[in-house]
Amino acid sequence: xxxxxxxxxxxxxxxxxxxxxxxxxxxxxxxxxxxxxxxxxxxxxxxxxxxxxxxxxxxxxxxxxxxxxxxxxxxxxxxxxxxxxxxxxxxxxxxxxxxxxxxxxxxxxxxxxxxxxxxxxxxxxxxxxxxxxxxxxxxxxxxxxxxxxxxxxxxxxxxxxxxxxxxxxxxxxxxxxxxxxxxxxxxxxxxxxxxxxxxxxxxxxxxxxxxxxxxxxxxxxxxxxxxxxxxxxxxxxxxxxxxxxxxxxxxxxxxxxxxxxxxxxxxxxxxxxxxxxxxxxxxxxxxxxxxxxxxxxxxxxxxxxxxxxxxxxxxxxxxxxxxxxxxxxxxxxxxxxxxxxxxxxxxxxxxxxxxxxxxxxxxxxxxxxxxxxxxxxxxx
Numbered sequence: 001x002x003x004x005x006x007x008x009x010x011x012x013x014x015x016x017x018x019x020x021x022x023x024x025x026x027x028x029x030x031x032x033x034x035x036x037x038x039x040x041x042x043x044x045x046x047x048x049x050x051x052x053x054x055x056x057x058x059x060x061x062x063x064x065x066x067x068x069x070x071x072x073x074x075x076x077x078x079x080x081x082x083x084x085x086x087x088x089x090x091x092x093x094x095x096x097x098x099x100x101x102x103x104x105x106x107x108x109x110x111x112x113x114x115x116x117x118x119x120x121x122x123x124x125x126x127x128x129x130x131x132x133x134x135x136x137x138x139x140x141x142x143x144x145x146x147x148x149x150x151x152x153x154x155x156x157x158x159x160x161x162x163x164x165x166x167x168x169x170x171x172x173x174x175x176x177x178x179x180x181x182x183x184x185x186x187x188x189x190x191x192x193x194x195x196x197x198x199x200x201x202x203x204x205x206x207x208x209x210x211x212x213x214x215x216x217x218x219x220x221x222x223x224x225x226x227x228x229x230x231x232x233x234x235x236x237x238x239x240x241x242x243x244x245x246x247x248x249x250x251x252x253x254x255x256x257x258x259x260x261x262x263x264x265x266x267x268x269x270x271x272x273x274x275x276x277x278x279x280x281x282x283x284x285x286x287x288x289x290x291x292x293x294x295x296x297x298x299x300x301x302x303x304x305x306x307x308x309x310x311x312x313x314x315x316x317x318x319x320x321x322x323x324x325x326x327x328x329x330x331x332x333x334x335x336x337x338x339x340x341x342x343x344x345x346x347x348x349x350x351x352x353x354x355x356x357x358x359x360x361x362x363x364x365x366x367x368x369x370x371x372x373x374x375x376x377x378x379x380x
Contacts, residue, residue, distance in 0.1 A: 070372045073098040073114045075133050076124035078105070080219050081147050084361035085122050092365070092379035094372075108136070116140035120372060122364050123147060134177075143176050143371045145364055151179040152248040159252055160367040161186060162376065163306045163334075164193060173370040180367060181252075182245040183359025184211050184263060187274025187351030189252045190306065190334055194299035196254040200284050200292065207259040209249070212325060213272040215265050217355045226267060236264040271326030272355045280345040289340025289347055296336055304377055305358065305366070306334045313337060329354045332362030332380045 072095050076082045089095050098118050104110040115121050115136050120143035123130045130148040137144055151157040158175035162168050172178055181189070188209050195201035212234075215226040225231050238261060246258040259276075280287060293311040300306040309316055316337065318324055328335060331354055340347040353359050362380060369376050 069094050069096045070119040070368075070374075071096050071098050071117075072368065073100075073118035073121040074124060075111060075115065075121055076129070078102075079124050080216060080223070081356070081360045081364075082122075082124035084356050085124060085147075085364050088361055088365050088379055089368075094374050094378060095368070112136040115142060115144075118142055120145065120368055122368070141176075143178070143368075145178045145180055145367050145371070147180040147360060147364060149182065149244045149248075151177065152181065152185075153251050154179070159248070160363055161189060161252065162363075162366055162370060163300060163303050164189060164252060165197070169370055169376065172367055173373070175371065178367050178371060180360070180363050182248060183213065183217060183272060183353070183355040184209075184243075184261070184274055185245050185248045185252065186334065186359050186363070187211065187272065187353055188249050188259070188276065190336060190351050191274070191276050191296070191349045192253040192255070194296050195283070195292065197299070198295045200287050200295055201278075201282070202284075203254055204256050205282055206257055207255070207276060207278075208262065209259045209274060209276050210262045210264075211272060211274040212264045212266050213355045214268045214270040214325065216270050217272070217359075218265065222265070223269075226269075231267070233267045234264060236262060238263045266325070268326055270329045270354060270356055271324070272353060272359065273323055273325045274351040274353075276349040278347040278349060280342075280347065289338065289342050292340070292347060292349070293338040296338065300336070305332050305362075305380070306336065308336045309338070311338050311340060313339075323350060323352065325352065326354075328352055328357065330357060332358050332366060334358045 072089060074082050074085055074089070074097065077086050077099065086097060089097055098114055100107075100110055100114055111133070115133060116139075121133075121137065123133050123144065123146045125133060125148055127148045127150040130146050130150045134144060134146070134151075145160065146157075152159065157177045157179045158171050159168070159181060160172055160178045161181045162172055192201065192207065196203060215222050241260065243261050243263060246261055249261065250256070250258040278292075280289070283292070290311055293308065297308040300308055314320055316323065323337070333353065335352045337350040337352070338347060339350070354362065365379050366376060368374075369378050369380075
């Protein structure tokens, strides 16, 4: 782990209970207030049997009357998404990280205390563990942002794609339970929902979506294979046609049927392209390629993180032919493209994003900003 993520803790008290109590009292005193100012410090707070950081306790003693940054706990901070979220939040001027000592990250009591004492928690966990973490936080006022698949189509949860419709950002800002979107669905929904909403694409349309992602999307296991072992240069997968992203792809576009989804992984670390081919006769009668591009452009007009290229933007292609998947790496941006052949009545819609950015950690930070009453773009 990067040295910048290390923290120095207070000397150990002769009584471990005293350290835990001091930590809980500190974070209890920090609860219940939304940040409205900007803190210049971005250090983290370590909660555990070894005490809290000297910086955090000293700052609390000296500035207890001063408005503070929001406290955020990342449950699963050592995973691929967790590390990305942490890296972004470490530079965020209005957020302080609450971190468990490495020896306590799987301790249920310590996790419960952290989940319940933070202003917000980001869950970077497998689905079952995320469900269990939500149960640990029940009864608290903590905002939960779940990066797993567990709650994306669940009742009582708000889907965390802020640009999905005109009301979504406000819904996120008022929610305590936010499901971060999947990376592939972000591209698919970004392309398809505007067409359904505008009436250009019927809700009963049967769609196919192809996508290629960098290998970082497979987590530490796949990263190790691609970086340290013999491996294929490109691989399609999902041949059971039951990918876990399918339910949100249908629900959040308004489609009656799940698309046929053909995902793949390429021999590059980060970035993705999501493609949706269309025939114009699938659309409302009389619809042209220009109408499709115009509908997307109008839908996302004024959006900070989503842009729509002009129709047939060959200047966006490498050597006039290739759409790179990695051009938006380390950003929270989503780019949408419409390529059409009017004579043949066909279109190729494409979305480009960073699978670890707008497809994961960037969206987490954007949702945190909205839920905590901060500027949506801060830290992004």
